[in-house]
Amino acid sequence: MDDFNDDDFTFARPAPKPATTTTTTTTTTTPDESAASKKITKQLMPWVEKYRPERLSDVISHASILSTIDKLITTGGMPHLLLHGPPGTGKTSTALAISRQLNGGKESGMVLELNASDERGIDTVRDKIKAFAGSRAALPGVMKLVILDEADSMTKVAQFALRRVMEMYAKTTRFIIIANYVNKIISALQSRCTCFRFGPLDHDSVYKHLEMVCNEEGLEFTAEGLEHVMLLSKGDMRMCLNIMQACKAAYNIVDKPSVYLCTGAPEPEQINKIIQLLLNQNYETVLNGLIDVQIKHGLSLIDIITSLHEQLLRMNLPDGILSFVLIKLSEIEVALTAGCGDRLQLLALIGIFQIAKTMLQQQAE
Numbered sequence: 025m026d027d028f029n030d031d032d033f034t035f036a037r038p039a040p041k042p043a044t045t046t047t048t049t050t051t052t053t054t055p056d057e058s059a060a061s062k063k064i065t066k067q068l069m070p071w072v073e074k075y076r077p078e079r080l081s082d083v084i085s086h087a088s089i090l091s092t093i094d095k096l097i098t099t100g101g102m103p104h105l106l107l108h109g110p111p112g113t114g115k116t117s118t119a120l121a122i123s124r125q126l127n128g129g130k131e132s133g134m135v136l137e138l139n140a141s142d143e144r145g146i147d148t149v150r151d152k153i154k155a156f157a158g159s160r161a162a163l164p165g166v167m168k169l170v171i172l173d174e175a176d177s178m179t180k181v182a183q184f185a186l187r188r189v190m191e192m193y194a195k196t197t198r199f200i201i202i203a204n205y206v207n208k209i210i211s212a213l214q215s216r217c218t219c220f221r222f223g224p225l226d227h228d229s230v231y232k233h234l235e236m237v238c239n240e241e242g243l244e245f246t247a248e249g250l251e252h253v254m255l256l257s258k259g260d261m262r263m264c265l266n267i268m269q270a271c272k273a274a275y276n277i278v279d280k281p282s283v284y285l286c287t288g289a290p291e292p293e294q295i296n297k298i299i300q301l302l303l304n305q306n307y308e309t310v311l312n313g314l315i316d317v318q319i320k321h322g323l324s325l326i327d328i329i330t331s332l333h334e335q336l337l338r339m340n341l342p343d344g345i346l347s348f349v350l351i352k353l354s355e356i357e358v359a360l361t362a363g364c365g366d367r368l369q370l371l372a373l374i375g376i377f378q379i380a381k382t383m384l385q386q387q388a389e
């Protein structure tokens with residue numbers, strides 16, 4: 025049977041109890057003990073989980089998106105949602121907060137949370153999602169919720185099958201589809217959802233949040249340290265919290281040196297030196313210099329490329345030359361990601377700047 029009705033579904037009867045008698049030893053926990061054990065569990069939790077927002081109002085940044093979603097929930101007219109955007113910006117947290125606000129969260133039995141990168145095929149849609157959407161609601165009159173996380177890794181066939189399920193059970197079930205890359209979600213699904221883009225988190229909200237975490241954790245920090253955590257994380261709160269937890273474990277302080285030591289990323293001053301070397305020296309000197317820097321600071325070529333482009337944007341290079349260098353750097357990044365050898369790409373990097381140097385000289389004449 026492919027299509028089945030809400031009313032066709034009957035709950036399985038509980039299995040009869042076995043006739044044998046068994047003796048069980050029960051350990052009783054006092055409220056004090058359980059509170060203490062909860063406290064210990066919380067202390068050992070990774071900070072990204074410990075500080076995961078519980079309610080929509082705890083999610084930082086994205087004020088207008090959150091207030092719209094809040095209104096949709098309170099007016100009872102929540103549509104299917106598609107939340108998309110870069111990592112660590114609060115998509116999953118928002119979906120979980122919606123599920124808590126809408127029907128008491130996962131514990132209520134009214135929420136099916138699937139990570140589509142594990143369960144990405146048509147069978148999941150046919151079996152799990154359809155069975156859940158078609159089942160009778162445990163709390164009558166309350167919407168069931170299917171959260172499909174990382175849906176951009178679902179196969180196209182599964183996405184097409186989902187189209188129909190979303191329509192068939194629209195009266196009783198809402199879907200929240202989450203993706204990093206919206207263009208990997210078929211347009212038929214996009215058009216069935218209200219889409220919200222979760223962009224990188226804004227500077228001031230992140231700074232305040234990180235300050236709060238430091239105070240909660242008794243972690244010393246400098247303003248410069250937090251600025252560098254944010255610089256490396258580019259609006260990704262998960263990355264911010266992971267860097268800070270590493271700083272806490274290793275140095276018990278978040279300052280500029282601890283941040284760069286923990287992440288292994290090159291410091292801006294090192295990158296400036298590399299740029300000066302690239303733009304002012306001949307091929308051989310640059311090659312030897314770069315190999316020295318790489319060995320001394322343990323930098324990979326991809327780290328250098330990533331930091332180089334940000335620093336280049338802050339320099340006053342003529343537009344034409346800047347564009348040329350950035351396009352070429354992106355080609356090296358693609359080659360490195362595709363698995364090309366470091367050595368040849370390092371030589372290509374030096375070549376790009378040798379050409380840029382000549383272009384600069386020609387413009388000056």
Ligand SMILES: Nc1ncnc2c1ncn2[C@@H]1O[C@H](COP(=O)(O)OP(=O)(O)OP(=O)(O)O)[C@@H](O)[C@H]1O
Pocket residue numbers: 071072073075076077082083084085109110111112113114115116117118203204222225261262265
């Ligand atoms: N807007 C936010 N407000 C508060 N905390 C946030 C926010 N975004 C991310 N975080 C923190 O980062 C962690 C990861 O966030 P979340 O899982 O919601 O990110 P995501 O957008 O789903 O990322 P991904 O695309 O990688 O799955 C959360 O547990 C929380 O600690």
Ligand SMILES: [Mg+2]
Pocket residue numbers: 115116117173174202
């Ligand atoms: Mg997520």
